[in-house]
Amino acid sequence: MIDRTMKEKSLNQKTVAIWFTGLSGSGKTTLAENIEKVLFSMGYLTQILDGDTLRLGLNQNLGFSEQDREENIRRVAEISKLFINSGIICINSFISPTHKIQQLARDIIDREHFIEIFLSASLEICEKRDVKGLYKEARNGNIKNFTGIDSLYEIPINPDLEINTGVLSVEESVVKCLEVIIHRISK
């Protein structure tokens, strides 16, 4: 059997799941894409798992009820485990709104391979940005159960890193992430 250790050796990297949590508009996808770019330039192989993308494919049969959000995260965490078993660094961008959901991801993936990064831009800033126009829709009542508006976001209890993406630039945020990530993935 070709196991994770052999694949990590072949790829010259150690694998982790980097898990971005934060409100819609806090910069999860932007940071994921920028970190993948930098890591790729350094020779690391990564895979981005993103809420929007997965809801078009694997999770297209899930809604936004509490139960469906949990199932969404459960599936993503299980997929992350598959990528980890292949030696690949997994970069996950999911709101992950509740402590229960944050813990679920951590439990499935396991502590050793899990890096939780909380993007703490405030609701005011995320709503002001409103890149996808979703906050406006939620305020108008066209989207129900929208995190921050009529659905809870519970601040992570003990993340590996918190970045105030309401204040720091993308470049500054990338550097902060790399400080935490690099020693976990280099052989």
Place this chain on the structure above:
Amino acid sequence: MIDRTMKEKSLNQKTVAIWFTGLSGSGKTTLAENIEKVLFSMGYLTQILDGDTLRLGLNQNLGFSEQDREENIRRVAEISKLFINSGIICINSFISPTHKIQQLARDIIDREHFIEIFLSASLEICEKRDVKGLYKEARNGNIKNFTGIDSLYEIPINPDLEINTGVLSVEESVVKCLEVIIHRISK
């Protein structure tokens, strides 16, 4: 954005999903593991997706009804797509009993990246082997909807390769697979 082409280039391989279909006991998992071993020794990065393994994790909330079998394959095909997007060769071992299910996998993954290999060992031989003791359980009525016993297996219409694993050895079968695979994955 770091896309599939860039990752394939970095890994020095082209990606496909190799999809083994056939009865329980026809040798899907054995062949998958042996092919992974050979491809790894040649420098290729692969990931095995296997019915038994996935039903312990991602698909633990699915049973064996027709609907659940379809959802099982739908999820696996969507995950294969994620691996393909990472430039990784995906080796899938799933009974995939009906034409509808075989077509579903092909449609989701897309023709260009799909290699269907039908392991055509007969029911008699698979049942005689009964490595996991499942046929005995099914005959005793302890397992319902067991493919080949009280649930249908529809022979694939136009597989890329058929291997009679009731006659050929593992080594002979591996060579036959490689003949079909190698020119699809080499740069």
